[in-house]
Amino acid sequence: MKIVATYNIKGGVGKTAAAVNLSHLAARDGLRVLLADLDPQAAASFLFRVRPRVKGGGTALIRGNRDLDKAIKGTDFEGLDLLPADFTFRNLDLILDATKKPTQRLARLLRPLRASYDVVFLDCPPGISLVSEAVLYAADLILTPIIPTTLSLRTLDQLTEFIGGLDGHRPALLAFCSMIDRRKRLHKEIAQRLPAERDDVAATAIPALSLIEQMAVLRSPVTASAPRSAAARGYADLWAEVRDRLCLPVPVPSGHVRS
Amino acid sequence: MSVYSHDFAYMDGERSASEVVRDVLPPQFSVVPAARARTLRRTWLDTFDWRLHQAGLTLECVTGRGPAELVLSGTGGERITALANGTRWPSLAAGLPRGELRDRLQGLTSVRALLPAAKAASTVSRFRLRNADDKTVAWLTVDHLHPAEPSAPDPPARLSVTAVRGYQGQADRIAQCLAAQPGVSPGTLPPLDAVLATMGRAPGQYTNKVDVDLSATMPARMALAAVLLRLLDTLEANVAGTIRDIDTEFLHDLRVAVRRTRTGLKLGADLLPEGVAAEYQPAFKWLGDLTTPTRDLDVHLMNFAADAAELTSASPADLEPFHDYLAERRAFEQRRLARALRSARFAALTASWRSALTGLTPPRQGPDAAHADARIIRHAHRRILTRGGAIDAGSPPEKLHDLRKRCKELRYALEFFASLHDPPTHRRVVRDLKGLQDCLGTYQDCEVQRHEIGAVAAELLASGGVSAETLLAMGDLAGHVGERERRARSEFSGRFAAFASRQAQARFEMLAAGARS
Numbered sequence: 001m002k003i004v005a006t007y008n009i010k011g012g013v014g015k016t017a018a019a020v021n022l023s024h025l026a027a028r029d030g031l032r033v034l035l036a037d038l039d040p041q042a043a044a045s046f047l048f049r050v051r052p053r054v055k056g057g058g059t060a061l062i063r064g065n066r067d068l069d070k071a072i073k074g075t076d077f078e079g080l081d082l083l084p085a086d087f088t089f090r091n092l093d094l095i096l097d098a099t100k101k102p103t104q105r106l107a108r109l110l111r112p113l114r115a116s117y118d119v120v121f122l123d124c125p126p127g128i129s130l131v132s133e134a135v136l137y138a139a140d141l142i143l144t145p146i147i148p149t150t151l152s153l154r155t156l157d158q159l160t161e162f163i164g165g166l167d168g169h170r171p172a173l174l175a176f177c178s179m180i181d182r183r184k185r186l187h188k189e190i191a192q193r194l195p196a197e198r199d200d201v202a203a204t205a206i207p208a209l210s211l212i213e214q215m216a217v218l219r220s221p222v223t224a225s226a227p228r229s230a231a232a233r234g235y236a237d238l239w240a241e242v243r244d245r246l247c248l249p250v251p252v253p254s255g256h257v258r259s
Numbered sequence: 260m261s262v263y264s265h266d267f268a269y270m271d272g273e274r275s276a277s278e279v280v281r282d283v284l285p286p287q288f289s290v291v292p293a294a295r296a297r298t299l300r301r302t303w304l305d306t307f308d309w310r311l312h313q314a315g316l317t318l319e320c321v322t323g324r325g326p327a328e329l330v331l332s333g334t335g336g337e338r339i340t341a342l343a344n345g346t347r348w349p350s351l352a353a354g355l356p357r358g359e360l361r362d363r364l365q366g367l368t369s370v371r372a373l374l375p376a377a378k379a380a381s382t383v384s385r386f387r388l389r390n391a392d393d394k395t396v397a398w399l400t401v402d403h404l405h406p407a408e409p410s411a412p413d414p415p416a417r418l419s420v421t422a423v424r425g426y427q428g429q430a431d432r433i434a435q436c437l438a439a440q441p442g443v444s445p446g447t448l449p450p451l452d453a454v455l456a457t458m459g460r461a462p463g464q465y466t467n468k469v470d471v472d473l474s475a476t477m478p479a480r481m482a483l484a485a486v487l488l489r490l491l492d493t494l495e496a497n498v499a500g501t502i503r504d505i506d507t508e509f510l511h512d513l514r515v516a517v518r519r520t521r522t523g524l525k526l527g528a529d530l531l532p533e534g535v536a537a538e539y540q541p542a543f544k545w546l547g548d549l550t551t552p553t554r555d556l557d558v559h560l561m562n563f564a565a566d567a568a569e570l571t572s573a574s575p576a577d578l579e580p581f582h583d584y585l586a587e588r589r590a591f592e593q594r595r596l597a598r599a600l601r602s603a604r605f606a607a608l609t610a611s612w613r614s615a616l617t618g619l620t621p622p623r624q625g626p627d628a629a630h631a632d633a634r635i636i637r638h639a640h641r642r643i644l645t646r647g648g649a650i651d652a653g654s655p656p657e658k659l660h661d662l663r664k665r666c667k668e669l670r671y672a673l674e675f676f677a678s679l680h681d682p683p684t685h686r687r688v689v690r691d692l693k694g695l696q697d698c699l700g701t702y703q704d705c706e707v708q709r710h711e712i713g714a715v716a717a718e719l720l721a722s723g724g725v726s727a728e729t730l731l732a733m734g735d736l737a738g739h740v741g742e743r744e745r746r747a748r749s750e751f752s753g754r755f756a757a758f759a760s761r762q763a764q765a766r767f768e769m770l771a772a773g774a775r776s
Contacts, residue, residue, distance in 0.1 A: 049394035050425075074262075074424030076387070076395040081424055219393075 001114045002246045004121050005139040005171070009155050011126035014145040014178035016043040017212050017222075019123035021235040022143075022242060024221040027080035029243075029251040031118040034072065034081045036110075038092070038135070039125040042085035048075045049219050050084045057088030061109070062095045068109055069116075077224065081117075093130045102130055107138035119248070128162065136163060139171040141245060145178035145206070148190030160200070174245055176238055177205035204237040262422040265434035266447045268415035276401040276416050277386055279443065283436040284388070288429075290399065293385040299323045302378045303451040304348065305462070306371035307500060307509065312462045314367055317451055320346075331360055339363060349374035349505045370561065372506040376462065377454045378407035388420070388433055397422050397430035404454055411457040417447045467493055467512040469519070469674045478621040479631030483527045486675045488616050490516045490523070495609060502597045507557045510596070514550040517543055522671040526635045530625065535615060542608050549599050556589040559708060569739045573732035580729045581736075584715060632676035633771050639669035640767055647695075647755045656706055659751065663699035666692060681773055688770045691763040698747050698754040705744035712737045 004022070006015040016039065023035040037044040042052035050073045060066035072081045088095075096102040110120060124135050136142065144159060146152045156175050163170055175198075177191040191205040206212075211222050211231045218225045223232045243250070269276050281290045300322040305311045311318055315334040320327055320343050327343035341360040349372040352364035364373070386399040402417040420437065422430030438445050448456060455461055471489045473482045494516035500509030521543045528536035563582055567575035599605060626634070643665050650658050670692055677685055716733050719725035757763065 049392045051392075072424060074395075074426070076423075 001110075001117050002119050002141070002248065003110065003139045004119065004141045004143055004242065004246070005124050005135045006121065006143045006145070007124040007132065007135060007139075008126060008144050008146070009128055009132075009159060010147075010152065013147055013152070014206060014212075015039075015126075016047070016123050017215065018143060018145055018176075018178070018206070018235070018238070019121045020044055020047050020215070021221045021223045021232070022239050023080055023119075023121045024077055024223050025236060025239040026119050026121075026243075026248075027077055028223070029248075030079065031248065032079055032116060033119050033121070034083060034113065034117045035075075035121045035123060036083040037085035037123050038089060038131065039085055039123055040087055040090040040092075041125070042087075043216075044123045045082065045084040047215055047219055047221070048082050050075070050082050052085045052087065054084060054086040054088075057086050058092050058095050059088065062092070062099060062105060064109070068113065076220075089125075096130045096134055103133045103137045106134040110138055119246070136166060136171055137169055141242065142171050142173045143242060144173065144175040146175050147179050148177050148187045148194070148205075153190070153194075172245065173200045174202055174242065175200055176202040176241075179208040180205050181208050202238060202241045204234060204241055206234045206238065207231070262424055262427055262430075264419050264421040265430070265437070266445070267418040267420075267434075267437060268444050268447045269418050270415045270442050276418055277384065277399070279440055280386070280388075280399055280418075280433075280437060283440055284433060285436065287391040288396075288433060289389045289393075291387045291389060293387050293398070296382055296384040297323055299381045299383065300378070301381050301450070302348070303376045303454070304373040305376045306368050306373060307497075307505070308371065308465055308467060308512075309376075309463045310367050310369075310371060311364075316367070317449065318364070318373065319451075320348075329355070329360055331363060351506065370506055371508050374505060377451055377458075379450075379454045380405045380407070381450070388430070390426075390429060394426075395423055396426035397433060402450075404450060406454045406457050408458055411454075414448075414453040414457050415444075417450070417453070418443070465496060467515065469677065471675075471678065473628050473676065473678045475627065475629035475679050477628045479527075479626045479628050480530045480619060481621055482628035482631070483523060483530050483675075484616050484619045487520060487523050488613070490520045491609065491613055491616065494520070498600055502600050504593055504597070507561065510550060510554055510557065514547065514554055517547045517550065518667065519671045519674070521547060522668045523675065526639065526668060526672055527631070530631055532619070532622075539612060539615070542612075546605070546608065549596055552592040553589060553596050555707065555711070556585055556592060558704065559711065560585055560589060566736055566739065570732060570735050571739075573728065573735045575732075577726075577728040577732035578736065580719070580725060581712075581715065581733055584719065628676070629679055632672075632679055636669065636672050636676070637771050639665065639672050640771075643669060643695075644759055647759065650751070650755070652752075656702075659699055659748075660703050660706075663696070663703055666696045666699060670696065679773075680770055684766065684770050684773060687766050688763075691758055691766060695754045695758040698750050702744060702747035702751065705740050705747065709737050709740045709744060712740065 006019040006022075008015055019035060023033050027033040035044055035048075037052070045052040054061060054066070054071045056066045061068060061071060068083065072083050074080075075082050096105055099105050106122075113120065122135055122139065125131065142159075142163070144156065146156050160173060163173055175194075177187075177194060180187045180191050182188060194201045195203045207230065209229075209231045211226055211229050215222055215225075222229060223235050226232055269279065274282070277290055277292075284290065302320040304318045304320060311331075316337070317332050319330045319332075321330055322328075327345075329341045329343050329346075331337070331339045339360045341356055341358050344356045346355055351370075351372050352361055352368045355361040355364065355373075382403045382405070384401045386401070387395040388397040388399055390396050398419075398421045400417075400419040400421070402419075404414050404417070406413070418437070420430055420434045437443055447453065451462060469486060469489060471485050473485065494513055497509045497513040497516070500506070501513050521540065524531075524536045524540050524543065560582070563578075563585070564575075567578050567582075570578070643662065646658070646662050646665060650662065670689070673685065673689055673692070712733050716725075716730055716737075720730065
C-alpha cells in the first residue's frame with residue numbers, strides 16, 4: 001500500500017482537486033483506492049456527495065475507539081472509497097497531542113488497511129502542525145501543488161527543508177505547478193523552467209480552468225465528468241508521473257468496460 | 260467491512276424490473292441507468308460427471324465485447340479468471356492456457372474433459388440507486404438469461420441490490436420495499452442451475468455409481484430389474500461421449516456398466532423369467548469384448564509417461580516409436596468401436612433390453628430382495644474363498660485372473676444391493692475385498708502389458724521399421740513391468756490371507772446376515 005499526501009503549507013492551491021482527480025484515476029486503473037479527507041472543510045467529501053461525519057469524531061478515530069474501517073464509505077466509483085471528514089478534525093492537532101508518539105499515530109491507524117487498498121490519498125489541511133508531521137511520517141510521497149509565483153517557490157523550499165530535517169522516515173516530495181494562468185508570463189515561464197531545474201517538480205502543470213472550478217457544482221471529479229477535457233488530460237499526465245514515482249503497475253488495457 | 264447483496268427472482272410482467280424498482284422506491288431515492296445493457300454469451304463447463312460441481316466450483320466461459328474469458332468461482336468466494344485464448348470445447352484442463360486457473364482445474368478434473376453443461380445469453384443492465392444527495396447508495400443489477408436451447412423458456416429475471424460500502428441500511432430499506440412487490444420472490448438459483456432447470460435438468464445428475472434405492476421386501480426380480488435399468492441408463496449416457504472420443508472415462512464407464520450388467524445376468528439369472536439371461540448374456544459379451552482393445556490401449560497410454568520415467572538403461576525418447584505405434588492402434592480400435600456403437604445391432608440390443616426390463620412384472624412366487632441379496636453375495640464370497648484357497652506359488656496366472664473376475668462379481672453384487680445394508684459394515688467389507696482386488700488387478704494388468712510389449716516388439720521387428728535403441732528400451736520397460744508383476748504375485752498370499760481371515764469373514768457374515776433383516 002502506497003500513501004500519497006496532497007499537502008502544502010499554503011491553502012487554496014489545488015490540493016483537494018489533485019487528490020480527488022488522482023484518486024479517481026488510480027481507481028480507474030484498477031487499483032483499490034482510499035481517499036482520506038483530513039481537512040475539516042470537507043471539500044473532498046462534498047465532491048463525492050458523502051456526508052462529512054464520522055461517528056465519535058476525530059477523537060474516536062485517532063484514539064482507536066472507532067474502527068477506521070467502519071468509518072469508510074464507498075463513492076460512486078468502483079474501487080474508490082472515502083474516509084469522510086468531520087468538523088472535529090479542526091482539533092486533530094490537539095487530539096494527536098494527547099496520544100503517545102503522536103507523529104506516528106496516523107501511520108499506525110492506516111497500517112491495518114494494507115490488505116484492502118493499493119493506494120491511500122491523504123487530502124491534508126494547509127499549515128505546519130502536528131497533523132502535518134503525522135502526515136509526513138505516514139506518507140511515501142508528498143504531492144505539493146504550487147502556484148508559480150516567487151512566494152510559492154519560497155514555500156516549497158521551506159517544505160523541502162522541513163522534510164530534510166526530519167528524523168527517521170522522510171517521504172519523497174513531488175511538487176507540480178498548479179492553477180497556471182496562461183495569460184501570465186511569469187506563470188508560463190516558471191512552469192517551464194522549474195521541472196527542468198528541479199528533480200522534485202513534475203513535468204506536468206495543471207492549468208487554471210473553469211472546469212476544475214465547476215467540480216464543486218457537478219460534485220464529481222473532472223476526470224469523470226469531462227474525461228477528454230484539457231483539465232482531465234492534465235491530471236492523467238500527473239497521475240502517470242506519480243504512478244511511476246511510486247512504482248505502481250501500469251494498467252493493462254482489457255476489453256472489459258469498467259463502469 | 261463487507262457489504263452484502265439482496266437477490267430476487269422477478270417474473271417479467273407488464274413492467275420491467277427497473278420500473279418495478281422505480282415504483283416501489285421511497286420518494287427520496289431514484290433509479291438511474293449506470294451503463295448501457297451488456298449482452299454476454301455464457302457457457303458453463305464441467306466434466307461429464309460434474310467434478311467441479313461436486314467440488315463447489317463453477318466454471319464459465321464468458322464472451323462479451325472483449326476477448327472470451329474463463330471464470331472459475333467457488334461457493335467459498337474463490338475466483339480465478341483467465342483469457343480463454345480460443346480454447347475449443349470439449350478440452351482437457353491440460354489444454355487450457357497456462358496459469359493458476361489451469362493448475363487449479365488439472366488436479367480436479369484429471370483425465371476428464373471439460374465440456375459445455377449449458378449455454379445462455381445474459382443481458383445485464385446496471386442501475387444506480389441514489390439518495391436525496393444524488394449519492395449512489397446501492398447498485399441494482401438486472402440479469403435476463405436466455406437459454407441457448409430454443410425450446411427452453413427464459414428463467415425469471417435475476418435482480419440484485421448491492422449496497423455501496425457504508426450504505427447497507429439504505430440498501431436494506433430498498434430491498435425490503437422490493438421484496439413486498441408481486442412477482443418478486445427473494446433468493447435466486449445460481450445461474451447454471453436456473454438455466455438447467457428450464458430444461459428439466461439439475462447439475463450433478465450423472466453418476467457412474469449404481470445408486471439405486473431398493474427395499475428389503477420388494478420382489479428380488481424387480482430389485483434386479485431396477486439395478487439393470489440403472490446400468491442401462493449409465494451405458495446409454497456414455498455412448499455419445501465414447502463415439503466422439505471426448506475422454507477415456509466415457510468408455511471406462513460404459514465398459515463398467517456392461518460388466519456389471521453381465522454380472523447381474525449371471526448371478527441373478529434365476530430371478531429373471533426363463534430365457535432372458537440366456538438371450539442377453541452373449542449379446543453383452545459381444546459388447547464387452549468390443550470395448551476391450553481400446554480400453555487396454557487407453558490404460559497403456561495413460562501410464563506410458565510414468566512407465567517411461569522408470570527406464571534405467573534407456574531414454575524415454577527411445578520409446579517414442581512404441582508410443583506412436585500404440586496411439587495408432589488405439590485410433591484404429593476406437594474407430595472400430597465407434598462403428599459398432601453406431602450399428603443397428605447395438606441400437607437393437609439396447610432397445611430390446613430396455614423393453615425387456617421395463618416389461619418385467621413381479622413373479623407370483625419368488626424371493627424378496629434381501630433374501631436374494633444374501634444368497635448371491637454368499638455364493639460369490641464362497642467361490643472366492645474356495646478358488647483363492649486353491650492357489651499356491653505354482654498356480655498358473657490363469658487361476659489368478661479367474662479369481663480376479665470372481666472378486667469383481669462379488670464387488671458388483673455388493674454395489675447392486677448396497678442400499679439394503681448398513682453403510683459402515685458395507686464399507687468395511689468392500690475395503691477387505693478391495694485390498695485383494697488391487698493386488699490381482701496389478702498382477703493381471705502387468706501380465707497383459709508385458710505380453711503386449713513382447714508382441715509389439717515382434718511386430719515392429721518383422722516390419723523392419725524399428726531401431727535397436729527402441730527395442731532395447733522396450734525390453735527395459737518390459738523388465739520393469741515384469742518386476743511389478745512379480746511383486747504383485749508375491750503379495751497375493753498375504754492379501755488373500757487378510758481377505759480370508761476370521762475377522763474379515765466375521766465382517767462379511769455380519770453384512771450378509773443384515774441383508775436378511
